[in-house]
Amino acid sequence: MSKFIIGKDRNQTEFFCLEQVIDQSNSVRIIDLFVDSLSLKDMGFKTEFIENGRPAYHPADLLKLYLYGYLNRTRSSRQLEKECIRNLEVIWLLKGLVPDHNTIANFRKNNPKAIEKVFRSTVSMANHFNLIGGTLVAGDSTKLRAQNSKKNNFNPAKIERHIAYIDNKLQEYQNQLAQADGDIVAQNEIQEKVIKHKNQKQKYQDYQKQIEETNTTQISTSDPDSRQMITRNNITEVAYNVQTVVDEKHKIPIDFKVTNQNDSKAMGGMLRRTKTILGHTDFKALYDKGYYTGSEFDYADRLGIEVLVAVPEVAAHAPNPDFDVEHFVYDKEKDCFTCPAKQVLTTNGNWYNKTNGKSVTKMKHYKTTACLSCALMQQCTKNKKGRLIERSQHADLIYENKVRVEQNKELYRKRQAIVEHPYGIIKRQWDFYYIMTKKSIKHASADVGLIFTAFNLRRIINLIDPNQMKKYMQLLWLTFLSYYKGFKAILKQLFFSKSKTTFFNLSLNHC
Template sequence: MPYVSGFDRDQLMCCSWDAFVDKESIARIIDAFVNHLDIGKYGVKPVAAEGRPSYDPKSLYKIYIYGSRKGIRSSRKLAESCKVNLEVKWMIGGVEPDFRTIADFRKNNIDSLKEIFYEFNRRISGAVEWGFSSVDGTKIQADNAKDNNFTKNKLDDRIKWLNGHTDEYLRILNEMDKQEETDVISGELTRESLEAKLKEAQERLARYEGYQKLMEETGVSQLSITDADAKLMKNKNGFTVAYNPQTAVDSETHLIRDFQMTNQVTDHGLLESTMQGIKSSEPEKIIEVVADKGYEAVEDMVECLENGIIPHVITDDGKDGYDIEIPYEEAETDTASTEPEELKKALHAGKIPEVYAEVIQDMKVETVRRKVVDEKRENSSVYGSPEEMQEKAKEGYFVRDPERNLVYCPAGEILRQKSIKKNGNIRYANKNACKHCPNRNKCYKGKGEWKEIDFTKDQLVKPCKGWLEAEGKKPEETKTGEKWHYEKRKVVKFFLKPDKEKMSRRMCLSEHPFGTIKRAMGATYFLLRGIRKVAGEFALFCLGYNLERAKNLLGFQKMMELMEQA
């Protein structure tokens, strides 16, 4: 049987460019959408009156939106697509901008990309019914290698290692100086190679000490060299330098309604800020949101309630909801109102707003006793210098240096801040030092691999009981030097009960767009650097996803009608 025959390459054809593009191609929707944009309100510079004609900004927007949907992301590949991709050639009229023009346009108009994402959602909003939102975050790799990201503990380890090697190189060179006419040790190292290694080690040591000084002066917990805004974060494959974008996905359409770009390593406290854009677009409406356990932050949930957002945050097993306490403020309130100001007044006055009747239970006003500090000791160490602190630590104590925000341990190692607990205590640890510490049994006998110790903000010294017992010493009394008293205060207590049916749908909502963006669109990493530029790049991902999703929901003809509405 013969094969399916193709066309003759030498045959002349008489046809239009439109004939090469499928009648229901996504390129036609993108073309209609961008053609009806008022690009002047997005800050695009008007065309110059003199000089060489510039490329139409709408053509460059089309290139980027099409590329984000099809997984063509780099400016060089987009420039190539202008020459070989028939759909791209059709959209932009056959012009062929080079990669620098394409890259510069994105750089100069990065902030407009999120506004264009919002404009697309506005155009389709009349044709869909919005439900509640599901908020979640995902880690997307930044343009910064792990070797170019430093924490304080990582710098401590590298500086210690380099100091040891520098001392060893100097010792060997001194031996060579003592043995005249000897320029080789053990037939392996020459004087020239040792001097080169010493110079390299000293340069690296100076660079790391500079990083360490910068981190202590600025108070940052991490330092990324290539992309200063990126942070080391944990994901399912270990640790990577990444960003943590938050998306709000609609329950009825699975469209991304809004997003927020963050470099926060966890999702705590990001619920209200992620939903704020949706709330501002519907100020008169009470909106609902579901989220996983990672968003369990009472202050964040209270902010949601005060702004007309009902949070359904998944609870721990065996719990039905959250016990919440807020300050009492007497006020005349309108419990029937949905205005954020009235909602906040009602909550703090101990009255349940009517719109929250199904989620808030057992609201009551109580008088409680609270500890109030009269005088705080100045937050400085009782020991004058780092050397004095280290000497005190060697006696069997953990000594905190509040100015540098570190702790000296009895073994002479430095513990850095790991986290701040919900009660305000600061937790310090040094995993590497503990794993290799010869005195580990004197200090820590727990099941974990390293010691973690908590300090209050005013605490400077804590005894290491196991160490002191091993040396036959008794711990000294350590006092904070604070003066305090108890005060009676009125508070409002209530029980927030999330909707279990809505919470059960969370995973099916939030994970779907992330899977499509990462797998189908190939957006597993960012090309740009800096949180502002990365936010614009992620706006393209979300717009590309929403384009295809909306086309599948509404059909091609309906989408074309909506896109042509200015």
């Protein structure tokens, strides 16, 4: 008798049923039910194809494959194709189908809007199970590296350096040609280098022209919509900036948007979308100092949403910090400032445009002639004409935000714990720190949409009893079927008796 556990004989013939191999509690069954409960046609997936030629794969099968892959840290279309052959869970999920990796990849990049609607359905499911509080949200962004190297990203300064380098090389080749007079072999070799460098120079000149014509600041050749951005500690990556809004109750993302812009102008748009998703404005939103922009406070105020945005440090200090602008007291009724030396700075009432990049802010200027005779002027300013204070058109809203942050410090401390939770899992645990697709922001949105859909499904699976989820999704499937096939009355009679819960009956009545 052997002292070790011995495996089965490989030549032994066995019969098994796929349904019996997959345990009833396996999360792959949740994926199957979830996708079957969706109205894929209404979401924008293509479900009708011309009849000639080879039949297409149903979008439900490809969506199931992707959700399974993302939930198991597999995003590559080639890897997913392999899983269709060797993974029993995938074989059960797709009923033995093995789509080609090109078919799998095309499904993802061709359905960004539809995938976003699948994500929205996970938010609706979470809301149904009371997993979304809707009273406190936190917003932030994370950089996901694009499929574009820094070498293939160009800005005007970088292009000028390349052109200058090529001009120097061309001058060197001209000198070498003069020295190689009569040596035909050497001249031919140098001419080949000259032609190569001239072609390179033309390429960079074309990039230069493209930047001027499109009024952009960068060009990325592999993934045109990606941009070089600061990720942390002045380290840059060619990446996309993903804006997210996360609900405080169970750290569930309720919205995302893939951008190639920084955070300064992102808050207002995300708040508007959050208002639509939650259906009300009775919530607080927490943001970090990257979103500290006057126009965005104005947008939030017009929406009627209370925001708490971290106040950044003063960008420029006076020679003596005791004379920083924060120590100047503003009198709203008289529209003037009083400086630490008790002098009054007044305005002529005119508004001046201050440009910062593409944005323009209206400012009032405040000053006094008393600066010229003030003994403390050297501590206050280096301007020989005296101190000039600027006050933005959004100054009142900026001040109100500062007061809110100071009065709700404990509440604001929750921001990082709320919004960083999904990033920690997605980037650290799942290793999804880069965008899988390339060539457009739409393709990147599809990848990010699947990431957040998988994250929400995992959160819901972990928080809700699987049997409850199955009942909910079966109900969705039945009501969907009854709506489209006219079987509402029959299904209600066959599947729902008087002993069922009021919720199920009410759900059918509101189909």
